[in-house]
Amino acid sequence: MAESERAKMAAGEWYTCLDEELETLRGVAADAVFEHNTLPPKQRGNLGPGLRALLGGVGEGARIEAQFHCAYGFNIFLGDGVFLNAGCTILDTASVRIGKGTLLGPNVQIYCAEHHRQAAGRQAGLEIARSVEIGAHAWIGGGAIILGGVSIGEGAIVGAGAVVTRDVAANTTVVGNPARAVKRS
Template sequence: MMTEKEKMLAGEIYDCGDPELLTRWHYAKQLQLQYNNTDSRDREKLFAILKDLLGTYGKDVWISAPFFVDYGENIHIGNQVEINMNCVFLDCNRITIGDHSGIGPGTHIYTVAHPVEPSKRLPENSQFWKSFTAPVTIGSNVWIGGSSVILPGVIIGDNVTIGAGSVVTKSIPSNSVAVGNPCRVIRMV
């Protein structure tokens, strides 16, 4: 039988009130609070916190506080990535960000969603809605403009620019510029 964490990572309906998941969620909140309250010049302490918070991260990563996550451990960041302030990464499934990418301020990346039909999302003896997930992958050399929202299951190819304020509901091919709500390719580069 699958654990709730295994169901979550497999994209099946899961109970986010599961004790194992809640334990990690609370731990991530402690680490997030420490990170967001650490002097931005204390790179050694910041990287020590990221080591415990994130799944993996490469060289020369810069994450401006405040930074918000669900679990943290499902976030994998490449080399030379900059994530600006006020970003929210709901990493109930894997979030992968390739090398040399930048994430603008206020960007939200969601790997979690809920059933559309109310009767299917309502909890049974829990305060949490039923949820399911899909990973988000962002390629290398990508720039995500500020206040963008990336939804579950989206793959953004390499060498892509996403315009500020875009809502990315579907995958975006490599070597393109895409903007809008819903986000769509406006030209190739």
């Protein structure tokens, strides 16, 4: 029996996103995100109930402002006191772990999926999922983009609009496209 596309995705192998099971899971996430984004703020609280149930882990006091978008949700793990500002997008085809006290500015984007480099592969929906890890007490500036396979160390700062294509050491500030270190504290 062939391995499922979901199992290939979880194993970090090439898989096709044009799969019925994955489409169903994205639909479940879309419903939870819709609820979160449309509930009145006082009813929603820090997280809409459907989104809280969907996420892989939610620490105490973690908050996601609306509007928010994610691909699957179950691959997202938020530490205590994590804050995601309005407009954040997490395409969580792989694990996304955000450490306690970390702040994401508005419109931060995290992309775990890497599409195939060959046009025929892209047309077939081939992707590979690469995880993202952000350490505790990091600050990700508004509009930053973090690509899959990246680790951002504890206390690091990613400047607004930066495109992070490789690991960022702890207590380091990076800016630009591609992001490069400008300061280490």
